[in-house]
Amino acid sequence: MNVTERYRYVYKPLVFVAGLAPLVWLTCGAFGWFGASLGADPVKELEHECGKTALNFLLLTLAVTPVRNILGLPQLLRLRRMLGLFAFFYALIHFTIYVVLDLELNWSTLGADIAKRPYITIGFTALLLLVPLAATSTNGMMRRLGRRWTSLHRLVYVIAILGVWHFYWQVKRDVREPLLYAGILALLLLYRVVRAQAARSAARAAASARAQLTSTSRVGLSLRQSQSD
Amino acid sequence: MPTRVPRIAPSEITPPEVYFSRRTLIGGALAAGVSALAGRAEAAAGPPADAARLTYTANPGYSVSEPPNKYEEITTYNNFYEFGTYKEDPSRNARAFRTRPWSVRVDGEAEVRGDFTLEDILKGQPLEERIYRFRCVEAWSLVVPWVGFPLASLLARFKPTSRAKYVEFTTLYDPNRMPGQRVPVLEWPYVEGLRIDEAMHPLTLMVVGLYGVVLPNQDGAPLRLIVPWKYGFKGIKSIVKIRFTESQPRTTWALATPNEYGFYANVNPAVDHPRWSQATERRIGAPFFAQRRPTLPFNGYADQVAPLYQGMDLRRYF
Helix, strand or coil: CCHHHHHHHHHHHHHHHHHHHHHHHHHHHHHCHHHCCCCCCHHHHHHHHHHHHHHHHHHHHHHHHHHHHHHCCHHHHHHHHHHHHHHHHHHHHHHHHHHHHHCCCCHHHHHHHHHHCHHHHHHHHHHHHHHHHHHCCCHHHHHHHCHHHHHHHCHHHHHHHHHHHHHHHHCCCCCHHHHHHHHHHHHHHHHHHHHHHHHHHHHHHHHHHHHHHHHHHHHHHHHHHHHHC | CCCCCCCCCHHHCCCHHHHHHHHHHHHHHHHHHHHHHHCCCCCCCCCCCCCCECCCEECCCCCCCCCCCCHHHHHHCCCCHHHCCCCCHHHHHCCCCCCCCCEEEEEECECCCEEEEHHHHHCCCCCEEEEEEEECCCCEEEEEEEEEEEHHHHHHHHCECCCCCEEEEEECCCCCCCHHHHCCCCCCCCEEEEEHHHHCCCCCEEEEEECCEECCHHHCCCCEEECCCECHHHCCCCEEEEEEECCCCCCHHHHHCCCCCCCCCECCCCCCCCCCCCCEEEECCCCCCCCEEECCHHHHCHHHHHHHHCCCCCCCCC
8 A cells, every 4th residue: 555545545544433422422412321320410411522532633733734744744734624523523513512402402592602701602603714714625625715825724723722712711610621731832833933934035035145146156156257258 | 687488397307318318219210311312321320339428408598490410420529639631530539538536716706716626516506408509610510418517506606706707617628638739829828718608607507428428528528518609619618618708708719719709709790700701600410401591589599698799899809
């Protein structure tokens, strides 16, 4: 198998199965299958676990670029779309559980929550922002949007910040877990800032080297000219 | 103090074993229905067979029409940060917690002060079972058959002076036995308090058990407070100190986040927590799609306690 085949027939299916594992586990817990249990408050457990799984996939999506650069695995990029789509998938389930099982389809409460509760407002915003990213995740859309695709998908940085902030803000007192997420996100974003800066200074260095080279050759030329005079 | 405490002839009181088995039957039938609906694994409604039973009388004057939660729910879904901040932490981390010997220091504006053993505290206090609603500030609720005695009859023994305007309670501070105290999520030890009239109110209960058995560690053994018209965090657990004071006690949650948690903390659907609504609550253990219910003013005890707060702005004194 060459690299393309390995990704298509082995790695991608593995990631797909792994991505569904949390859902399978939570479903077993909700129905009490195979001795799984969600504890005394299954609704909250489902809600929180789906939300955290969405954040996990969001952070994994953002980890692809650093990991492929550091480990020298350019092919890793092939897994990124699936990780991002899983983030959207779990965020959508998280929201559905909140509306259906937690609020029990009380639409007026939903409206009030989104409008009045800042942590729900930002969580909902993050979910809405994920929609265009998921919708433009196909190869056709990538081709059609060209360079604008890259700009659009930079929204993922905003989404990740909103998502972690949403987590941090709903915790009553013990913020250690959301802070861990915030720390990981900060590292992933910092990596990009540092790389962008390094790329900029490298570009500057190259430009000045080019300029120096041109002026040196010109001097050489004039020297030769003066010698021939 | 206009309160409704029904007088009940001894002949009217159902013997505990009859009452208890009846409720177990109803609870069992209900649990079966619930798990059939939700397709969930079934757990016994009552306490485990090896739990230490208490001698008590059921007090039907203090009961609710809703079915009580299962023992398992009441003992695995706990906010007791001294044993961890996740709901299932206390049931795991409090297993080895030893509650004997135990002593309670009585201090402050009272004629009788000093250290009392738990046995002293319980002496001459007939235990009764009361089924109360329990409403957490996090907008979930339970129905719990507590076993205890009125706080008023304990406090009376210490002869509070006229300067005793408040009662302050303190939880044990011992990070070796309460591992959660090694993490500074709150200012330890946990402190709670009541105005003296709230403390002396007949609804206010000193709890030593639930479901007819000795209080499990994760629920605040060996001695905890239950104030059914207030949010759950007022119900301080594992009490080692009772102090009568002239000024309002500085209570833990009110110190931690003063804009979110007040000293009074009366259950009030009209006053939201800054981050979430208090208008409704989710009843733990109820079937899916039938968990959310409106929150009642004073948690359904308004008839008995609203007069305590006459003329007070409950938005300000939340």
